[in-house]
Amino acid sequence: MTFQAIYTLTDLRAVLRETAPSHELDADQRAQAQRLLDNLKQQVASLKQEMLR
Amino acid sequence: MKCGAGIEARQVDELFINIDPIQAGGRLTADAMKAVIAYGDGYSVCDNCRKPNRLDYISKPPIAEFHKDMAAWLNMDTVRTVPGARRGFQAVAHTYVHKGDPVLLTSLSHYTEFLAVEEAGGIAREIPVDADHKVTPDATATKIEEVQREFGRVPVLAFIDHVDYQYGNMHDVKAIAKVAHENDIPVLYNGAYTVGILPVDGKDLGVDFVVGSGHKSMAAPAPSGVLATTAERAAEVFRTTTIVGDVTNRKFGIKEPEMMGCTLMGATLIGLMASFPHVKERVKHFDRELENHAIVMGALLAIEGTKCLSEYPRKHTMTRVDTTASFDTVAEAHRKRGFYLSSALGERGVTGLIPGATKTWKFNTYGTTKKQAMHLADAFIAIATENGLPFKR
Numbered sequence: 001m002t003f004q005a006i007y008t009l010t011d012l013r014a015v016l017r018e019t020a021p022s023h024e025l026d027a028d029q030r031a032q033a034q035r036l037l038d039n040l041k042q043q044v045a046s047l048k049q050e051m052l053r
Numbered sequence: 054m055k056c057g058a059g060i061e062a063r064q065v066d067e068l069f070i071n072i073d074p075i076q077a078g079g080r081l082t083a084d085a086m087k088a089v090i091a092y093g094d095g096y097s098v099c100d101n102c103r104k105p106n107r108l109d110y111i112s113k114p115p116i117a118e119f120h121k122d123m124a125a126w127l128n129m130d131t132v133r134t135v136p137g138a139r140r141g142f143q144a145v146a147h148t149y150v151h152k153g154d155p156v157l158l159t160s161l162s163h164y165t166e167f168l169a170v171e172e173a174g175g176i177a178r179e180i181p182v183d184a185d186h187k188v189t190p191d192a193t194a195t196k197i198e199e200v201q202r203e204f205g206r207v208p209v210l211a212f213i214d215h216v217d218y219q220y221g222n223m224h225d226v227k228a229i230a231k232v233a234h235e236n237d238i239p240v241l242y243n244g245a246y247t248v249g250i251l252p253v254d255g256k257d258l259g260v261d262f263v264v265g266s267g268h269k270s271m272a273a274p275a276p277s278g279v280l281a282t283t284a285e286r287a288a289e290v291f292r293t294t295t296i297v298g299d300v301t302n303r304k305f306g307i308k309e310p311e312m313m314g315c316t317l318m319g320a321t322l323i324g325l326m327a328s329f330p331h332v333k334e335r336v337k338h339f340d341r342e343l344e345n346h347a348i349v350m351g352a353l354l355a356i357e358g359t360k361c362l363s364e365y366p367r368k369h370t371m372t373r374v375d376t377t378a379s380f381d382t383v384a385e386a387h388r389k390r391g392f393y394l395s396s397a398l399g400e401r402g403v404t405g406l407i408p409g410a411t412k413t414w415k416f417n418t419y420g421t422t423k424k425q426a427m428h429l430a431d432a433f434i435a436i437a438t439e440n441g442l443p444f445k446r
Contacts, residue, residue: 003087003090003091003352006087006090007087007090009085010083010087010090011083013067013083013086014082014083014086016067017066017067017080018422019070020066020067020068020070020425020441021067021068021402021403021428022402022428053309
């Protein structure tokens with residue numbers, strides 16, 4: 001689970017690199033970022049559940 | 054944001070378009086970043102190392118398969134990973150060059166090629182370049198004749214850079230290798246700026262060795278690289294150990310002295326491997342890279358007085374320009390002197406130009422998107438406009 005979250009952040013990092021320096025995302029990039037951020041939220045929630053049970 | 058005591062997290066490529074000539078092709082892919090996170094521990098790739106206990110035999114992670122794939126991709130017979138292209142030069146020089154041997158380099162050879170020759174005790178003899186900063190087959194033939202007259206024998210090895218680091222010019226390696234081979238001189242192809250950037254076919258080029266740089270051109274962490282050879286040369290460079298301890302009678306299996314046993318044993322190798330599928334794909338689209346580069350070059354050359362010192366039209370994305378008659382004319386009166394250009398670029402989200410450089414400088418647009426290339430072009434024009442430099446629209 002930790003890797004999943006770190007890797008999702010890494011994919012977000014790649015979006016930042018691809019869109020530097022303005023970080024103005026086109027429609028596809030925005031959809032990708034949205035999907036990654038949604039996944040990240042779920043992954044962090046699962047981590048919280050697993051580690052703090 | 055710190056990633057260790059006193060170590061600031063590096064966010065250069067997240068915040069800027071980085072045109073540093075040596076950094077562009079080594080920028081990690083997302084997969085390489087992920088692999089490095091998982092395999093950062095020291096001997097991380099050695100969990101499943103079994104007899105005969107050598108890196109290129111490990112099948113999990115698929116290191117053995119990677120070596121085979123890499124050799125096939127370069128159209129060579131054998132590959133080893135090395136800690137940087139320079140270690141590839143060193144292994145080859147140490148195998149073939151002995152004290153006092155002449156070795157063929159070029160006037161544009163990288164310093165590490167010289168050091169590899171020096172360490173082996175060789176004597177450097179450079180093929181001069183022509184007026185266009187190109188190494189030609191004719192100049193190669195002439196230099197071989199000169200060496201033969203001077204030493205009474207031909208050079209024992211030739212180092213030829215396909216794309217040189219000074220101008221990013223592309224040299225006719227195939228024709229040069231033919232001349233060298235006619236004189237029985239083995240040829241090392243320095244692909245530090247090509248392997249991982251554009252297609253490279255070692256057999257078609259007719260070379261004995263192909264050296265690539267992982268951190269310069271294969272989206273891999275430093276220090277990493279590859280040394281590929283023909284089957285004939287593999288037996289020489291990758292010969293196995295024969296040494297025996299006199300007290301313990303120990304022998305060391307199939308370890309290779311030139312490789313000092315195993316080479317890349319963790320994050321460097323795994324980063325190189327993780328980027329490899331992306332690298333194989335990206336070399337097929339080098340034309341797009343040249344298109345993006347042309348956008349930036351178009352803008353630079355539109356600024357009156359700017360000259361391209363590299364061959365033109367460009368065949369590579371790393372280029373040397375002369376802005377003595379354009380950007381440098383502003384430097385003397387500017388309150389930031391020569392630093393104004395890198396500073397102004399920084400304000401526009403561009404980094405990688407040597408601070409203070411306004412006369413001759415290199416840049417590399419490899420890996421930029423079209424949008425980023427246009428941003429770069431606009432940035433140069435805007436800086437010219439801001440400083441009263443005329444440009445052609």
